[in-house]
Amino acid sequence: MGQERGEILKYLRMVAMRLLLLSCFMAGALDFSLAQVSIPSKYDGFVYRGGSLWEGSVIVEAFFDPMCPDSRDSWPPLKQVLQFFHPRVSLIVHPFALPYHSNSYASCRALHIANKLNASSTYPLLELFFLYQKSYYNAPTYNTSMAFIINQFSKIAEEAVGLGSYSAIISGFNDSRTDMSTRISFKYGCSRGVMGTPYFFVNGIPLPDYGFALNYSKWRSIIGPLLMDEQ
Incomplete structure (x- = not known):
């Protein structure tokens, strides 16, 4: 009995040591991976209506x-x-x-370009992309070059940024900084555990129904009680 107990304790110590080594390895790997991501000059994303994100009592983050x-x-x-x-x-x-959306990266990059040229144009451009979205799905653009897509997206962006901004938008697609900003946005989402879109956080807490549109009533039922609790 005593020998069996000793063997069990020995086994448990071995398991504990392996778990400790694994946790140290994972912590080191995490530190290494974080070191590879450039820290942006400002917090990622586009604040609706401009101003400060922290003005509201409830903060919604949408990917x-x-x-x-x-x-x-x-x-x-x-x-x-x-x-x-x-x-x-x-x-x-x-x-x-x-x-898995062939033209997503270029559209996200266009948002960064528009935000840099005219911050108030970012959400109008997002809405334009939603309006014209079906024309840029994978199947309709299967035989289309990326150069053509960028040209089309630049024309759409000009509608939001302002007449005569086409050249500046095209230049933005050749600016490595907008490429880096778009990459950081993607990596930031991954760091938050985002696995699809839309993906929502409310006051930092992820909502469970990611990948599906929430209707108006559902949003009211989520946000309303939070504002009531604050009163």
């Missing part, structure tokens, strides 16, 4: 892909609830380019 139909469908009810609770709710959208 959207401009080429994702579920992101498109989720925007109208979210926009409606923002108007209803204004100014007590703040929103920031993080562009998140899903790899």
